[in-house]
Amino acid sequence: MLVAALASTLVIGHSSEGREIRATRVGEVGAPVKVLVVGDVHGNEPAGEAIVAALRKKSVDGVQFWLIRTANPDGRKARSRHNARGVDLNRNFPYRWAKGAKGTYYPGPSAGSEPETKALMRFVRRIRPQLGIYYHQHMGITVRARSVDTEVQRDYARRTGLPLRWLPNYHGTAIGWQNNLIKDGTAFVVELKAGQAPVKTHVDAVIAAARSYGR
Ligand SMILES: [Zn+2]
Secondary structure, three states, rough: OOOHHHOEEEEEEEEEOOOOOEEEOOOOOOOOOEEEEEEOOOOOOOOOHHHHHHHOOOOOOOOEEEEEOOOOOHHHOOOOOOOOOOHHHOOOOOOOOOOOOOOOOOOOOOOOOOOOHHHHHHHHHOOOOOEEEEEEEEEEEEOOOOOOOHHHHHHHHHOOOOOOEOOOOOOOOOOHHHHHHHHOOEEEHHHHEEOOOOOOHHHHHHHHHHHHHHH
């Protein structure tokens, strides 16, 4: 296979402490289906990174995967939910953003204020992925997304055994923003269980979801 020759990595931005945020494309440049997979947004929820790493070795006809190991490299370094400025990036996106107190869910001083948020927004606007999967922990569910076709989510839940469930309609989330931007796409969160994820099961589920967009 020519996977290595078909992969390339972009620096899509930098964290507030200057660390690179990288996206790796796997698959043909012109492939019609674009799938974004984000290993983690909260730096203390890293299990999705192993799934992203395994996807780097995959090749699916008609699909370009865009893989971001971590959207929060400073938080990963510090093993913190937040970025280095104490912001919960998954409350900082400028869709239904709301002010909030400092602490666990601090949404930042203003909508889209953080460099990590801006990097992801710029990148999503540029590639416009039809499918986006963002990993979190540790609830062990596939989180039902609002205003999207849930068929792909139902299939993901069935394949992984992580049941499809609603969570409250949080403010300022990455998937809320992405689903509002890309009306004919689907972005959703998978809350992995604590500890390590069953990587192959999730890789197969991501590939099945990608293929369903190629039909
Ligand atoms: Zn999380």
